[in-house]
Amino acid sequence: MKEYNITVLKGDGIGPEIVDEAIKVLNRAGEKFGFKFNYNYQLLGGCAIDATGVPYPQETADACKASQAVLLGAVGGPKWDDQPGSNRPEKGLLAIREDLGLFANLRPAKIFAPLKSASPIKEEIIGDGLDILIVRELTGGIYFGDRGTYEENGVVGAYDTERYTYPEIKRIVKAGFEYAMKREKRLTCVDKANVLDSSRLWRKVMEETAVDYPEVEVSYMYVDNCAMQLVRNPNQFDTIVTSNIFGDILSDEASMISGSIGMLASASLAEGTFGLYEPIHGSAPDIAGQGKANPLATILSGAMMLRYTFGEAEAADAIEKAVDTALTLVRTPDIFEDGFAHVTTSQMGDKVAELL
Amino acid sequence: MKEYNITVLKGDGIGPEIVDEAIKVLNRAGEKFGFKFNYNYQLLGGCAIDATGVPYPQETADACKASQAVLLGAVGGPKWDDQPGSNRPEKGLLAIREDLGLFANLRPAKIFAPLKSASPIKEEIIGDGLDILIVRELTGGIYFGDRGTYEENGVVGAYDTERYTYPEIKRIVKAGFEYAMKREKRLTCVDKANVLDSSRLWRKVMEETAVDYPEVEVSYMYVDNCAMQLVRNPNQFDTIVTSNIFGDILSDEASMISGSIGMLASASLAEGTFGLYEPIHGSAPDIAGQGKANPLATILSGAMMLRYTFGEAEAADAIEKAVDTALTLVRTPDIFEDGFAHVTTSQMGDKVAELL
């Protein structure tokens, strides 16, 4: 039997309970489709700070590097708000992305048909649905550039640097074109090229790379305009490729527009097939341990892992279908509507595993 | 009779036609409330590039500095897309902001009652209306920091610097508190303090300044979360204070959420009473010269000028009221709905002037 090695980082808040359900479903998929997982459980974020003093311990790094993929719950919470900037749970996220070379963050914003009415946007705008893929650069730009505070002639200041090299842009832009090719073949590069030099370099790389993908319809949009257009007419977008900070802002906006934020998965990919998979929502410390968390985004992150890292497309499809069906039967509190059965986190996991 | 000196920059695209209507209304307000304007017409943006080779000519700068306020239409258009980054119409905007010290950009996002149904957001979320004031820093941060392209060991790269000094942050944060005091006394500082050093300095200045405004309820929000919250529940916000780039993105998103983008005015203020007033919408070159443009945002920018620079609150109120009434009678194409009379740009100006 095929064996897959994954490192599991449950993280903080609702992380442990949602990851448990994803593992339940992954195991069931393995039984059905003939493979098996070896799980190596490690710490990341606040729980790692508590246990080891740092958010991304060496042991975690070693385990990740020795495995084929990483499944992550969520990190952070008010408990660690007083940590200095250099030692916060979020720092663990940034560090693991950099250390594992996870440069391409795929954030699909889509609407699950049974949840269509959950979008804050009017139905006449959303129409039949929504399906945007945001390809966010994840290991460069202002989140990783030089920063500091300084004093000059008695005046205190602080700075952060948005910096991109040609090869960094090239690989993410190529990823953008590759994913666009698998979708509707429309790629929008979002930047602020009317002001920023780094954005102008992005456009240059886009133009050069476009030559290799003649089938892809390329467009350019300023980030301020994109923030508007996502609200005005989100269906104009197919695939968006953008920098770390713009992708952070726009993908969160897009996920809220979908109305399905508890449902959205993400993949952070390195060169090759290695990837880290996690729900896009946060650690929700206020509801942790109460069985109220919705595990579907984490379960769907497991499906993404099967698809992108292990090439098990059939198993991934089956999980996604089981989730769709589960949604027509049972609901966790965050997506509850009259006419459905109310379930806990673990009952939702059971239901998806059973439907598989 | 009181005389007010203003420099008028019609700009490009629909700029000239919308500014003409604002002047029509300002003149009528002057007749009614007992003051008179002296207008000095100058060039900014694409028209300035065509006439003088640069987007912000010295003559324009001198005229602005010799006057008490500036009224601006809009700048830019595809005609100047091939200009190098250093000589584009947008550069004129950045240059005039810096040269005139316009550090505080006030961008109200509000819904005009007769246009309530125009918001893309569902009515149960918008409720009775929306009224957010975004106070955007306008002469610092990454739009003005060091930038460049470089080659290092054969690798090409580009960078831009987000940089803020303590005094730059202090004056905009103070402006944020002052405007919050005139509104619902709730101020949200939007930043990315979990990652950026510049954001951490903003928070420090916020905390220090908050001590002087004990009545103001202060909150902090990450920019990615704010982009979501504006869609999920925009009414949670009263006044937002933020950096140049975050303000650019969020104010455009907020204005689209209001559904009234052709209606929104803005003020860019220096220390003291000097200010530049302009609609937040762009130069819409596709409809220029056809009498289709909606002049109301520019007319309302004129009202803001009366309020903030000239202290003519009564005249400002009267213009705003006339606009509200006009909206219940006539409509330009962008906001047309059945049951209203269709009017051109100049007929809309006539109507507001008549109702004054």
Ligand SMILES: CC(C)[C@H](C(=O)O)[C@@H](O)C(=O)O
């Ligand atoms: C926690 C933070 C550093 C992180 C980011 O901005 O990258 C988060 O917002 C995300 O989007 O994954």
Ligand SMILES: CC(C)[C@H](C(=O)O)[C@@H](O)C(=O)O
């Ligand atoms: C044209 C551009 C430089 C400008 C900006 O981003 O400041 C515009 O988007 C604005 O918001 O006024």
